[in-house]
Amino acid sequence: xxxxxxxxxxxxxxxxxxxxxxxxxxxxxxxxxxxxxxxxxxxxxxxxxxxxxxxxxxxxxxxxxxxxxxxxxxxxxxxxxxxxxxxxxxxxxxxxxxxxxxxxxxxxxxxxxxxxxxxxxxxxxxxxxxxxxxxxxxxxxxxxxxxxxxxxxxxxxxxxxxxxxxxxxxxxxxxxxxxxxxxxxxxxxxxxxxxxxxxxxxxxxxxxxxxxxxxxxxxxxxxxxxxxxxxxxxxxxxxxxxxxxxxxxxxxxxxxxxxxxxxxxxxxxxxxxxxxxxxxxxxxxxxxxxxxxxxxxxxxxxxxxxxxxxxxxxxxxxxxxxxxxxxxxxxxxxxxxxxxxxxxxxxxxxxxxxxxxxxxxxxxxxxxxxxxxxxxxxxxxxxxxxxxxxxxxxxxxxxxxxxxxxxxxxxxxxxxxxxxxxxxxxxxxxxxxxxxxxxxx
Ligand SMILES: *[C@@H]1O[C@H](CO)[C@@H](O)[C@H](O)[C@H]1NC(C)=O
Ligand SMILES: *[C@@H]1O[C@H](CO)[C@@H](O)[C@H](O)[C@H]1NC(C)=O
Ligand SMILES: *[C@@H]1O[C@H](CO)[C@@H](O)[C@H](O)[C@H]1NC(C)=O
Ligand SMILES: *[C@@H]1O[C@H](CO)[C@@H](O)[C@H](O)[C@H]1NC(C)=O
Ligand SMILES: *[C@@H]1O[C@H](CO)[C@@H](O)[C@H](O)[C@H]1NC(C)=O
Ligand SMILES: *[C@@H]1O[C@H](CO)[C@@H](O)[C@H](O)[C@H]1NC(C)=O
Numbered sequence: 001x002x003x004x005x006x007x008x009x010x011x012x013x014x015x016x017x018x019x020x021x022x023x024x025x026x027x028x029x030x031x032x033x034x035x036x037x038x039x040x041x042x043x044x045x046x047x048x049x050x051x052x053x054x055x056x057x058x059x060x061x062x063x064x065x066x067x068x069x070x071x072x073x074x075x076x077x078x079x080x081x082x083x084x085x086x087x088x089x090x091x092x093x094x095x096x097x098x099x100x101x102x103x104x105x106x107x108x109x110x111x112x113x114x115x116x117x118x119x120x121x122x123x124x125x126x127x128x129x130x131x132x133x134x135x136x137x138x139x140x141x142x143x144x145x146x147x148x149x150x151x152x153x154x155x156x157x158x159x160x161x162x163x164x165x166x167x168x169x170x171x172x173x174x175x176x177x178x179x180x181x182x183x184x185x186x187x188x189x190x191x192x193x194x195x196x197x198x199x200x201x202x203x204x205x206x207x208x209x210x211x212x213x214x215x216x217x218x219x220x221x222x223x224x225x226x227x228x229x230x231x232x233x234x235x236x237x238x239x240x241x242x243x244x245x246x247x248x249x250x251x252x253x254x255x256x257x258x259x260x261x262x263x264x265x266x267x268x269x270x271x272x273x274x275x276x277x278x279x280x281x282x283x284x285x286x287x288x289x290x291x292x293x294x295x296x297x298x299x300x301x302x303x304x305x306x307x308x309x310x311x312x313x314x315x316x317x318x319x320x321x322x323x324x325x326x327x328x329x330x331x332x333x334x335x336x337x338x339x340x341x342x343x344x345x346x347x348x349x350x351x352x353x354x355x356x357x358x359x360x361x362x363x364x365x366x367x368x369x370x371x372x373x374x375x376x377x378x379x380x381x382x383x384x385x386x387x388x389x390x391x392x393x394x395x396x397x398x399x400x401x402x403x404x405x406x407x408x409x410x411x412x413x414x415x416x417x418x419x420x421x422x423x424x425x426x427x428x429x430x431x432x433x434x435x436x437x438x439x440x441x
Contacts, residue, residue: 040254041200042187046166049137050192051204052100055406057191059207060097060399060418061265062090063105063355066145066388067123068113079113083126086386089420091130093385093399097418101191102131103207104140105355105382106267108156110389111148111215120151124159127386132164139169139207141185143267143356144214145389147232152218153211154181170209178211179237185211186240188247190260193406202255205262205404206342210236210332212268212318234268235318235328241335248342258345261409263402264336269354270329271317273379276364277310308362308381308426309395315357333368337377343370350402350413351378351430358384359395361417363428365435376435383417396420 051057065086070078094102109123131138140160142153157170172178173186190203197203214234217223223230251259315321319328335341336349343349349370351363363380370377383398384391398419405414412431416424428434 039200039250040190040202042171042190043169044199046169047137048192048195048197048199049101049169049189050194050197051404051406057101057205057404057406058097058099059101059103059263059402059404060093060099061103061105061353061355061382061402062093062127062385062399063267063382064107064143064358064384064389065090065104065127065386066107066110067127067386068119069110069388070113071387074113082387083123086388087126087130089385089387089397090127092420093418094130094134094136096422097399097401099136099401101207102136102138103265103353104128104138105265105353106141106143107145107355107389108140108142109151110145111151112145114148114150117150117155120156121159121162124156125163128160128163132167135167137167137169138164139187139189139209141170141209141211141265141267144212144232144234147182147213147215147217149216149219149229152181152184152221153213154184157184173211173240173243177237177239177243179213179233179239182215182217182232183211183213183237185209186236186243188262191404200254203260204406204409206260208262208264208336208342210240210264210266212236212266214268214321233319233328234321236266236332238328238331241331244332244335244342245340248340248344251342252345258347259342261348261350262342263350263413264352266318266352266354268321268356269315269317269379269381270333270352270368271320271325271327272333272352272366272368272377273354273357273364273381274315274317274320274325276366276379277313277315277360308364309360309383310362311359311392311395312357337368337370339372343375344372346371346374348375348410348412349377350404351380351415353380353382353400353402355382355384357381358390359392361398361400361426363415363426363430375432378430378435380415380430383419 067083114120146156169189171187172184178186189207191205192203216229360381361383365376366379368377382400398417403414412429416427
């Protein structure tokens with residue numbers, strides 16, 4: 001692992017000084033962890049998150065809001081205007097969908113434009129306010145722009161807890177897991193049947209969050225001590241793999257087998273997303289999958305009739321954004337999908353969901369397999385939800401939606417994208433039928 005770190009640090013920034021800095025940074029990071037006497041009840045002081053009375057559970061995914069980015073302008077009035085547009089967008093998605101839960105999938109802010117910690121805390125407050133005011137439970141993982149001059153993933157979580165209070169289910173990975181305060185968002189949230197489900201009992205669904213880190217150190221934590229920030233690796237830290245297996249043992253002990261089905265959220269897409277975009281048998285003509293708009297009509301990506309926007313082409317994903325991909329993201333993925341992970345005894349992994357590539361909003365089958373190779377794993381981009389960050393006007397803004405149906409929770413999940421314009425598009429059910437249909441086409 002030391003060798004790998006050295007060579008990666010060399011590739012990322014052409015220097016080896018980051019190695020020691022990254023290692024010491026990781027081991028000395030302060031951590032606060034919620035704990036409980038019931039190992040399977042990680043939120044002893046908060047209400048259970050649960051399905052709604054119609055036996056459904058709807059999540060909307062907001063991502064890449066990039067507050068503090070003034071669309072190319074550093075004038076305070078431009079920044080304030082673009083920030084306000086993103087906040088209104090979040091309010092609109094909530095109004096149009098009425099979700100049971102909101103996930104912010106990262107890049108709350110463009111940390112490189114912050115002038116102070118106060119800039120970041122105000123921006124995080126602004127973007128989460130519509131969710132908190134609506135009283136909707138939420139949680140997040142952070143992106144590569146959240147680790148920057150005046151912020152880390154940990155500090156953004158602290159601002160999140162301040163604005164959302166007990167509505168926030170974001171918690172920090174235990175000490176030694178995730179890579180320190182730049183990689184804290186590794187945790188799971190149980191979704192129960194109803195408000196009176198017994199605490200610590202087997203839930204219906206588990207939301208897993210993994211922190212793909214990335215970005216830059218704060219100025220204060222610069223490894224150089226000369227104001228130049230250090231680079232942070234852009235993949236889920238290898239300590240997360242053994243942690244997933246330990247959690248699986250703990251939860252299996254508490255609930256028996258199989259564990260409930262799950263869905264995974266990570267800001268930077270795994271490399272499997274890049275493969276889904278380029279490699280046979282899927283490839284560029286197949287991304288987007290089969291939607292109600294184009295079922296049986298699945299041909300080529302077309303800006304007019306596209307079954308999912310596919311404008312960010314040739315990205316590398318975790319470990320491949322700035323370096324040659326060397327399977328860095330397979331430690332946690334192999335743990336999750338392997339014989340000691342949560343899907344091994346036949347539990348469904350509904351999808352892996354990522355943001356980061358603002359020009360993509362498709363779902364596709366991937367080369368990843370769950371349930372001992374039995375299940376093809378769908379990979380889904382969310383959709384660029386805010387007005388900060390790189391963009392083309394025709395890409396539009398939106399939020400990906402997942403609707404779980406308790407009666408069919410082991411079969412699949414419904415998903416669509418709600419555009420800011422109000423349009424609902426790409427509605428489909430991610431089931432085995434869907435993955436097989438798309439893989440063949
Ligand atoms: C950002 O700038 C582009 C180019 O000037 C413009 O088309 C777009 O409307 C602007 N967006 C916002 C949110 O200001
Ligand atoms: C960011 O902080 C600077 C200096 O602390 C302040 O002048 C500016 O108004 C802040 N901008 C925002 C958008 O909060
Ligand atoms: C609530 O869910 C639990 C399972 O978690 C179930 O045993 C119980 O019957 C449910 N209660 C109601 C009122 O549906
Ligand atoms: C700080 O040190 C690093 C590593 O030696 C160097 O690459 C960088 O240019 C320095 N920055 C400044 C502002 O001197
Ligand atoms: C295929 O596309 C055409 C033109 O967009 C549309 O009229 C037709 O309903 C589509 N077929 C199916 C099965 O969706
Ligand atoms: C995209 O689809 C529209 C509507 O079906 C069609 O008119 C247009 O020619 C297509 N563009 C390409 C590049 O295939």
